[in-house]
Amino acid sequence: MQNISFIKSAISRREFFCASALAASAFVAPRFALAAEPEKKSVTIAVGGKNLYYYLPMAFADWNGFFKEEGLDVKVVDFQGGSKSLQAVVGGSADVVSGAFEHTLSMQTKRQAMRAFVLQGSAPQCVFAVNNRTMKDFKSVADLRGKRIGVTAPGSSSHVIANFVFAQAGVKSNEFSVIGIGSGAGAVAAVRAGQVDAFVGLDPVISQLEGDGLIRIVTDTRNVDESNALFGGPMVAGCLYAPQRFLDENPETCRRLARAVVRSLKFIAECSPDDLMKIVPKSAFLGNPELYKTGFIKNRPALSKDGRFPDGCAQISAKALASVNPKLADFPFDYAAAFTNEFV
Structure with a gap:
């Protein structure tokens, strides 16, 4: 029993010293890292x-x-x-x-x-989704020819993803209308009001609309493999x-x-x-x-x-x-x- 107590004590001391060393390194490392002064401390x-x-x-x-x-x-x-x-x-x-x-x-x-x-x-992390309210009979992306597609802003990455999804379906960029709807409450309101037939958005908007049963997800680049497949490589x-x-x-x-x-x-x-x-x-x-x-x-x-x-x-x-x-x-x-x- 005495030997067991000694072993436990030794282990405890070893854990203590390891933890102390880690704590010390965590404290010291930033001091070395911050040795050089930043050229500009106030950054917007x-x-x-x-x-x-x-x-x-x-x-x-x-x-x-x-x-x-x-x-x-x-x-x-x-x-x-x-x-x-x-x-x-x-x-x-x-x-x-x-x-x-x-x-x-x-x-x-x-x-x-x-x-x-x-x-x-x-x-x-963008999701291409169809509005269930205006596209109840949606079967494929080709059904969105001539429709209104919401993006966070024209020319944004969400616009790029919309173009890629359409291109895969053989739909040209001039065969649908792009509408900027933002990335927050405005996007939610636009989908609820039926102002867009499909859109490319981000969370938490996507999760909110999906939870309410208002959208159907077509392409999901929150999944890295799905994103790489869509773009043919790493679309950072x-x-x-x-x-x-x-x-x-x-x-x-x-x-x-x-x-x-x-x-x-x-x-x-x-x-x-x-x-x-x-x-x-x-x-x-x-x-x-x-x-x-x-x-x-x-x-x-x-x-x-x-x-x-x-x-x-x-x-x-x-x-x-x-x-x-x-x-x-x-x-x-x-x-x-x-x-x-x-x-x-």
């Missing part, structure tokens, strides 16, 4: 729908204080759609965009160098990107922004829905916490695990852009300039 991030799972890693870093712990004073400004948030950076009212990766390529066509520096989503989604000049002038600031987002990704990958909801503000739940949990579980697999951009992602995004604007099919994109993993 523009986003097109902060409460969407699409932007959850960035939003969570804000809500949970990860940006502050990195020594940054981050202000997140919310806009209706990714195109609007991009305009804010171009206009100089914001420093960084939390938006769709393909905008880094589309800006090359305007001779404006934008570069992504930390990935949030490995797949678009939400990321932080900024003008190349901002990255050049503020490398330590970008490094800290990226590190905060990666911390979010790692936390989100392991946490329970209940733990997440203790930090997410109630305004994100659309009045239904259980619905938010459901959406989180469905969207989590599409989030990046490490914030890194995979090989070939820029080429896939360029192909997606050409679906919206055929003139871009022959544009000489600089794929390497669209992203960097340097700061992750």
Whole structure:
């Protein structure tokens, strides 16, 4: 019995010292990491729908204080759609965009160098769904010729996905009408009122409408495999990107922004829905916490695990852009300039 007590005591001491060492490393590591001062401590991030799972890693870093712990004073400004948030950076009212990766390529066509520096989503998380109210006899995507298709905003990633789904069904982009309906309550209202016959949206809107039996899902890019099959490779989604000049002038600031987002990704990958909801503000739940949990579980697999951009992602995004604007099919994109993993 004495030997058993001694062994238990030894194990306890070993566990204690291991835990102490881990705690010490967790305390010391940030001190080394923060040795260099950020060039710009106050940063404004523009986003097109902060409460969407699409932007959850960035939003969570804000809500949970990860940006502050990195020594940054981050202000997140919310806009209706990714195109609007991009305009804010171009206009100089914001420093960084939390938006769709393909905008880094589309800006090359305007001779404006934008570069992504930390990935949030490995797949678009968008869902193409049919309105059960106006399309009761829906059998295939071809039935939507001449119909009204809702997207978060014209030219957005949701518009790209609509084009890809239609293309697979042999329907041309000029054979349906595109209507911007946003990504929140406006989208829900548009579907309920029958203003669109089908739409491409994100959660929690999708989970809410599906739960009410108002839509039928046709294509679901919350599933990475389904997304890869649709696009023919990795169609990466939400990321932080900024003008190349901002990255050049503020490398330590970008490094800290990226590190905060990666911390979010790692936390989100392991946490329970209940733990997440203790930090997410109630305004994100659309009045239904259980619905938010459901959406989180469905969207989590599409989030990046490490914030890194995979090989070939820029080429896939360029192909997606050409679906919206055929003139871009022959544009000489600089794929390497669209992203960097340097700061992750």
